[in-house]
Amino acid sequence: MAMPKMTISVPKEGAAGLTGSWRTFRPVVNRDICNHCGICAMFCPDAVIDPDNEEIDLVYCKGCGICANECPKKCIVMVREER
Ligand code: SF4
Ligand code: SF4
16 A cells, blocks of 8 residues: 655745745756655655645745755756846
């Protein structure tokens, strides 16, 4: 039986807060390499990665890069925000 995908951190929306315009880098998933293991979603401290489809809610993503660091396939790259 497959293990359910659960996040380690479950912040409330108000506690996490809107990111605004200060983020320097944002994560981009290379879907050609992703194997849908769910580890990125599990480690995201803001719980903004949907574990079912790896969609990232950039309204709340802080650009910390933990997801990119933890991805075993190294298929998340942090790209500089354009202003
Ligand atoms: S960069 Fe940080 S906040 Fe954004 S999705 Fe990755 S782990 Fe979550
Ligand atoms: S950790 Fe990497 S391989 Fe696993 S679901 Fe996330 S992006 Fe895909």
